[in-house]
Amino acid sequence: MPAFDALKLIKELNRQEIFFCLANVTGASRLLVGASDGNVYDVDPLAGDQPEFKPLGGHAGFVTGVAIAGESIISGAYDGKLIWRGLASGEKTREIPAHRKWIRKVVSSPDGRLVASVADDMQCRLWNAESGELIRELSGHDERTPTHFPSMLHTCAFSHDGQRIATADKVGRICVWNVSDGAQLRRLEATGLYTWDPRQRIHSIGGIRSVTFSPDGKLLAAGGVGHIDNIDGLDGQTRVEVFNLETGEKLAELSGDGKGFMNQLIFSADSQRMLGLGGAGSGLMQVYDLEAKKNIKSDKVPGPVHAATLSADGKHLFACGHGRVLVWEVDQEAPVAGQAD
Amino acid sequence: MPVTRRAFLGSVAAGVSLAADMTVLNLFKSPVLADELRKNDKRVILLWLAGGASQLETWDPKPGRPTGGPFRAIQTSLPGVEISELLPKMSTRLSRTAILRGMDTGDGDHGGGARLMHLGRRDEPSVKYPDLGAIVARELGRADSPVPDYVSFYTATEGRGNAVSQAGFLGARYNAMFLTEGSKPPNLSRLEAIQDLDHHDRARLRDLLSERFARGRQSPSLASHNEAYARVRGLMASEKLFDLGQESLAMREKYGPTLFGEQTLIARRLIEAGVPFVKVSRAWWDSHAQNFETHVELVAELDHVMSALIDDLQDRGLLDHTLIVTLSEFGRTPTINSSVGRDHFASAWSVTLTGCGIKGGTVHGKSDEDGKTVVEGKVGAAELFATIFQALEIDHRKDYFVGSRPIPLTNPGTEPVREVLA
Numbered sequence: 001m002p003a004f005d006a007l008k009l010i011k012e013l014n015r016q017e018i019f020f021c022l023a024n025v026t027g028a029s030r031l032l033v034g035a036s037d038g039n040v041y042d043v044d045p046l047a048g049d050q051p052e053f054k055p056l057g058g059h060a061g062f063v064t065g066v067a068i069a070g071e072s073i074i075s076g077a078y079d080g081k082l083i084w085r086g087l088a089s090g091e092k093t094r095e096i097p098a099h100r101k102w103i104r105k106v107v108s109s110p111d112g113r114l115v116a117s118v119a120d121d122m123q124c125r126l127w128n129a130e131s132g133e134l135i136r137e138l139s140g141h142d143e144r145t146p147t148h149f150p151s152m153l154h155t156c157a158f159s160h161d162g163q164r165i166a167t168a169d170k171v172g173r174i175c176v177w178n179v180s181d182g183a184q185l186r187r188l189e190a191t192g193l194y195t196w197d198p199r200q201r202i203h204s205i206g207g208i209r210s211v212t213f214s215p216d217g218k219l220l221a222a223g224g225v226g227h228i229d230n231i232d233g234l235d236g237q238t239r240v241e242v243f244n245l246e247t248g249e250k251l252a253e254l255s256g257d258g259k260g261f262m263n264q265l266i267f268s269a270d271s272q273r274m275l276g277l278g279g280a281g282s283g284l285m286q287v288y289d290l291e292a293k294k295n296i297k298s299d300k301v302p303g304p305v306h307a308a309t310l311s312a313d314g315k316h317l318f319a320c321g322h323g324r325v326l327v328w329e330v331d332q333e334a335p336v337a338g339q340a341d
Numbered sequence: 342m343p344v345t346r347r348a349f350l351g352s353v354a355a356g357v358s359l360a361a362d363m364t365v366l367n368l369f370k371s372p373v374l375a376d377e378l379r380k381n382d383k384r385v386i387l388l389w390l391a392g393g394a395s396q397l398e399t400w401d402p403k404p405g406r407p408t409g410g411p412f413r414a415i416q417t418s419l420p421g422v423e424i425s426e427l428l429p430k431m432s433t434r435l436s437r438t439a440i441l442r443g444m445d446t447g448d449g450d451h452g453g454g455a456r457l458m459h460l461g462r463r464d465e466p467s468v469k470y471p472d473l474g475a476i477v478a479r480e481l482g483r484a485d486s487p488v489p490d491y492v493s494f495y496t497a498t499e500g501r502g503n504a505v506s507q508a509g510f511l512g513a514r515y516n517a518m519f520l521t522e523g524s525k526p527p528n529l530s531r532l533e534a535i536q537d538l539d540h541h542d543r544a545r546l547r548d549l550l551s552e553r554f555a556r557g558r559q560s561p562s563l564a565s566h567n568e569a570y571a572r573v574r575g576l577m578a579s580e581k582l583f584d585l586g587q588e589s590l591a592m593r594e595k596y597g598p599t600l601f602g603e604q605t606l607i608a609r610r611l612i613e614a615g616v617p618f619v620k621v622s623r624a625w626w627d628s629h630a631q632n633f634e635t636h637v638e639l640v641a642e643l644d645h646v647m648s649a650l651i652d653d654l655q656d657r658g659l660l661d662h663t664l665i666v667t668l669s670e671f672g673r674t675p676t677i678n679s680s681v682g683r684d685h686f687a688s689a690w691s692v693t694l695t696g697c698g699i700k701g702g703t704v705h706g707k708s709d710e711d712g713k714t715v716v717e718g719k720v721g722a723a724e725l726f727a728t729i730f731q732a733l734e735i736d737h738r739k740d741y742f743v744g745s746r747p748i749p750l751t752n753p754g755t756e757p758v759r760e761v762l763a
Contacts, residue, residue: 016407018677036677037407060404062411078411102411120637148598149638200499201392201625202600203638232392234630234680260680280630280680304679322679 003268004275004287006331007317011045012302012324015053019306019320020064025087026312032073033320034063040075042090045318045327056090058083065106067115069129074115076103082117084132094132098125105155110162114179118153124167126179136182138167140175145204147196152207159213168222170194170207176220176245186248190241193224197231205231209261209278214271219290220245223262223276226255234280238262240288257298258284264308277319279304302326383697383733384612384663385477387620388647391500392627395673395683397712398425398636400691401442408675408711411633419702427640430648436702437651437660438695439761441725443706443718446671449685454670455503461726462752468743471509473726474618476750478515480735481617487575488582488616493517494524494604497624503670504622510743524604525583529576582610596649605646609653612663626669630680651695664697664732675712689715692725698732700763720758727757
């Protein structure tokens with residue numbers, strides 16, 4: 001069965017918090033979920049009908065990035081702080097004032113040795129996951145938009161081999177970096193994901209909300225929302241732009257059958273398909289065929305999804321969003337990849 | 342015996358018709374009255390935040406509450422008063438500002454809310470009320486002024502129709518010079534094909550013909566028409582006021598490179614030259630989705646521009662005579678919707694008044710811990726208007742007359758917010 005053809009929603013947990021990010025503990029259904037109340041919640045969504053959401057406090061502001069590296073949980077928030085906790089205990093072990101502005105995303109490298117954080121100070125910082133030492137700073141995104149407003153560095157992702165990292169900003173710029181020396185390998189422009197309204201409302205909306213490498217390392221996909229006529233809302237079609245990393249050529253511009261941000265992209269193991277999750281007022285899930293360069297499936301999801309991840313064994317898809325944590329069962333015949341974004 | 346402006350206006354207000362009112366204004370050409378007016382040269386700059394700015398991301402933050410959003414509150418120069426971290430520059434400049442946190446205006450519709458906050462009251466079928474700018478132009482303008490009385494910038498297209506600009510029963514003389522394309526009035530320059538002398542001669546010929554036509558006729562529109570022509574030369578001469586090339590680069594950088602910054606700098610140039618009322622509209626704040634990112638853009642700009650304006654007016658000695666009003670049609674819901682947005686909310690929101698006639702460093706009114714209701718110091722549109730009028734030393738209880746019907750500036754029983762008046 002082709003990847004992502006058989007996903008069955010098996011759990012919907014409703015909460016009052018807005019959830020922005022999550023990480024799944026390898027080999028378990030345990031999740032760490034970042035919330036709007038400054039907590040990271042430790043929850044096993046498959047543990048009974050009413051699983052406990054154990055709050056791990058420490059942040060002041062929306063928690064927008066959480067990653068697991070080795071035996072640590074690392075979270076980042078709009079307060080600019082990174083907090084390390086023990087994976088087993090949940091106890092705080094380190095707190096670092098990591099960025100001047102909102103942290104937007106925190107990811108760990110596939111080998112668990114590095115943690116990357118991106119923030120609206122337009123810096124990507126690489127940290128030693130064990131010691132918390134700052135290893136490198138990657139600066140390639142402008143602090144201001146072309147129309148003189150503050151820009152935002154929304155997201156980042158490691159490649160599956162851990163040798164590259166991509167960072168993506170509000171105006172549609174993507175920088176691809178060599179992790180070992182910090183060299184900028186490529187700069188890509190996905191400007192179709194940014195709407196500046198110079199006439200009706202004179203401000204902007206959009207930006208790249210998800211970026212991910214294909215498992216074979218050849219492709220990079222960036223997701224968000226396409227052009228919006230009325231930027232009071234997210235009344236634009238979902239949009240994904242796919243690039244050839246070797247040449248920098250844009251291979252596809254994929255508009256989905258739905259509206260709002262494409263907040264999470266997950267490649268299939270064979271790099272032929274891609275799953276996207278997101279939405280605006282309502283949630284959606286879309287499947288893209290990269291060879292045919294089109295959206296081949298769209299499903300509604302209970303509420304907009306802000307982040308999602310596949311379990312390492314590929315059996316479950318976990319997602320979180322506005323007041324919800326969701327779990328799907330994944331058909332085991334389908335060749336899906338593990339967590340990369 | 343000196344003639345005070347207030348006494349003068351009070352006397353002419355009693356029982357004069359519109360046409361007579363227009364005629365009476367010509368008496369301001371009297372040197373005595375003109376001198377008195379110069380002493381009272383009060384001005385207003387209205388920063389109209391069209392679409393509805395969020396009180397929670399500006400003047401009334403609720404950090405740590407479910408409704409609070411992601412921004413922190415920061416301590417201001419006023420002990421115990423915190424505002425959103427998006428306003429760091431304003432946090433050190435509140436000594437001349439009053440924050441009203443108890444706005445409860447009851448109309449969460451763009452059109453209705455905007456009309457209410459421009460007129461200070463509900464529409465009435467039989468009367469076309471003037472908006473705030475027209476009233477201020479009427480009260481503080483000078484008939485012999487070489488500059489316009491009321492200038493309004495609204496460059497964005499969204500919500501422009503809601504941003505009421507009407508002189509109503511005051512007559513077209515007090516309509517705004519309404520600029521929608523860029524920051525300069527179109528067609529203000531003399532045609533190159535016409536010499537200045539020719540222009541004067543044509544005006545004299547028009548005056549002669551008009552005077553003959555007007556003999557034996559009494560018409561408000563005729564008076565208004567002639568008023569407009571009488572001001573043509575002055576308006577033409579005011580063209581340079583709209584030219585930012587007249588300002589130093591340092592001053593332009595102070596206000597910043599955005600359209601809102603540029604138009605606010607022009608507003609300062611205009612009030613400095615004697616324009617009594619300038620409205621700079623900054624649209625569009627209607628953040629039903631991504632409220633916080635929208636406010637990162639727009640509040641940062643507001644903080645920069647408003648701070649620059651206050652500093653500039655202070656440096657020029659104009660702040661004592663200039664009232665800066667930041668106003669929207671309403672605020673935004675405490676509840677965060679599923680598009681991470683906030684919707685329309687008129688039940689507990691905030692405005693600020695800075696400068697002329699205002700007791701700076703004050704906070705009036707209080708919303709509950711989640712910002713859902715006003716628990717202290719509720720203020721409606723009429724009370725806000727009365728406060729603005731009093732700050733400008735305009736008696737908010739005075740009457741205009743439409744025919745023989747008295748129309749008070751604010752409805753009977755309306756009281757200004759005295760706690761914020763100097």
